[in-house]
Amino acid sequence: MGEEAPELISNTDRNSVLGYDPESKDYSSSIAIGDKIYVVGGSDDDANASISVKVFDKLNGKWSNPTVLGTKPTPSKGHSAVLINMEQILIIKSDSSPDDCIWFLEVDTQFVKQQRQLVGAEVVAWSKGITGDAPKPIVISGPSGVGKGTLIAKLMKEYPTTFGFSVSHTTRAPREKEVNGVHYHFTERNIMEKDIRDGKFLETAAVHGNLYGTSIEAVEAVTNAGKRCILDIDVQGARSVRASSLEAIFIFICPPSFEELEKRLRSRGTETEEQVQKRLRNAKAELDQGTSPGLFDHILVNGDLETCYENLKKLLALEEGIDVSYQPDNFKVPLCHSVTKKDHKVLIHCGNNGLESETARTFMLDLSLLKGSAPGRTRGLYISAGGPFTENVNGMGQV
Numbered sequence: 001m002g003e004e005a006p007e008l009i010s011n012t013d014r015n016s017v018l019g020y021d022p023e024s025k026d027y028s029s030s031i032a033i034g035d036k037i038y039v040v041g042g043s044d045d046d047a048n049a050s051i052s053v054k055v056f057d058k059l060n061g062k063w064s065n066p067t068v069l070g071t072k073p074t075p076s077k078g079h080s081a082v083l084i085n086m087e088q089i090l091i092i093k094s095d096s097s098p099d100d101c102i103w104f105l106e107v108d109t110q111f112v113k114q115q116r117q118l119v120g121a122e123v124v125a126w127s128k129g130i131t132g133d134a135p136k137p138i139v140i141s142g143p144s145g146v147g148k149g150t151l152i153a154k155l156m157k158e159y160p161t162t163f164g165f166s167v168s169h170t171t172r173a174p175r176e177k178e179v180n181g182v183h184y185h186f187t188e189r190n191i192m193e194k195d196i197r198d199g200k201f202l203e204t205a206a207v208h209g210n211l212y213g214t215s216i217e218a219v220e221a222v223t224n225a226g227k228r229c230i231l232d233i234d235v236q237g238a239r240s241v242r243a244s245s246l247e248a249i250f251i252f253i254c255p256p257s258f259e260e261l262e263k264r265l266r267s268r269g270t271e272t273e274e275q276v277q278k279r280l281r282n283a284k285a286e287l288d289q290g291t292s293p294g295l296f297d298h299i300l301v302n303g304d305l306e307t308c309y310e311n312l313k314k315l316l317a318l319e320e321g322i323d324v325s326y327q328p329d330n331f332k333v334p335l336c337h338s339v340t341k342k343d344h345k346v347l348i349h350c351g352n353n354g355l356e357s358e359t360a361r362t363f364m365l366d367l368s369l370l371k372g373s374a375p376g377r378t379r380g381l382y383i384s385a386g387g388p389f390t391e392n393v394n395g396m397g398q399v
């Protein structure tokens with residue numbers, strides 16, 4: 001076990017690049033998976049462009065430009081492409097900042113398969129590799145008027161640098177004090193339907209007669225700001241997120257009584273009588289689903305606001321993820337490097353075309369603890385610097 005020779009993957013720097021065109025400064029790498037060849041390319045001439053993906057189907061001999069989902073990496077001066085499994089290609093960008101050099105191109109994951117069916121064409125999705133574990137996003141659900149918004153606003157006010165709100169899209173009209181881009185992205189139904197078809201959403205649901213949805217970008221904006229994401233979504237949305245790759249904590253907020261819920265909804269004064277009636281009818285089903293076992297990790301009763309808020313804070317402190325970053329400070333892959341892979345470990349040999357020298361350096365990526373994927377981020381990536389790393393019977397180890 002573990003004795004087989006590690007697979008050697010050539011790097012795609014300027015010297016060994018496949019299809020590098022010195023005139024246009026374009027470069028590309030290609031990886032074959034089953035009957036398809038994925039060509040990942042870029043041009044460092046245009047800093048605003050993103051790395052492109054083309055697919056060649058060996059069965060019909062045709063090229064296609066797939067629908068590319070997720071936030072796309074910008075091109076660097078070169079990259080290496082490593083086949084991790086039949087679903088994902090690891091892209092290591094050279095000469096990029098430490099938080100922008102590891103990317104995963106998903107070509108046949110569960111999400112990609114679903115989106116391929118939805119779009120009816122070839123689909124791939126990008127997911128950025130993040131080192132260590134980040135705290136899980138928090139999904140807050142509950143019937144209209146229970147106090148979700150009030151509790152979330154308190155949390156964001158007390159901890160503005162810790163928590164960030166995932167701004168949903170909705171087709172409902174803005175309320176008087178609501179600000180576009182802050183409370184919601186208010187949008188038209190036909191635009192939102194097109195965005196759904198284009199795979200821009202992590203989840204969507206029809207609630208009280210309007211469309212609501214969490215875009216991939218909304219969650220990424222919070223994550224990119226280094227904050228813990230809070231999602232205020234309905235029970236259907238919570239179910240979709242449970243089924244997605246996003247690992248979250250699910251909290252359901254209950255009213256102390258149905259009468260109190262009705263009182264709060266009316267006293268808020270933001271809905272017409274007809275809308276209040278619809279929300280109260282829906283609240284019955286939401287309370288049934290929300291309090292039945294399996295979907296939510298925690299149920300909080302919002303009787304007294306301060307008590308409920310204190311309980312929410314306690315619960316979040318308990319659930320706090322451990323943010324362990326193993327990323328070496330100076331993790332930067334030079335243009336000249338080579339990559340070897342064995343099992344879940346990827347070695348990046350830097351300097352002197354990978355030959356050992358005084359200046360040569362090796363980084364090891366441990367992919368065994370990866371969590372999440374597109375849509376969103378791939379977390380749990382561990383990077384060790386040092387070396388030389390040698391193989392031992394269990395794979396690769398550092399001597």
Ligand SMILES: Nc1nc2c(ncn2[C@@H]2O[C@H](COP(=O)(O)OP(=O)(O)O)[C@@H](O)[C@H]2O)c(=O)[nH]1
Nearest residue numbers: 144145168204205207212213214232233234237
């Ligand atoms: N599935 C889903 N539900 C959402 C989203 N954004 C808001 N909601 C839910 O839609 C419902 C109606 O929200 P809103 O119109 O703001 O009314 P409110 O709950 O009375 O404040 C609530 O249950 C929200 O949690 C979203 O992005 N996805």
Ligand SMILES: Nc1ncnc2c1ncn2[C@@H]1O[C@H](COP(=O)(O)OP(=O)(O)O)[C@@H](O)[C@H]1O
Nearest residue numbers: 144145146147148149150264268302303304305
């Ligand atoms: N614990 C509470 N006790 C009394 N009123 C509350 C409490 N929590 C929220 N409210 C009030 O109830 C109304 C509905 O709250 P809101 O946060 O808008 O609910 P949601 O976002 O769940 O629809 C608001 O007027 C709010 O001030």
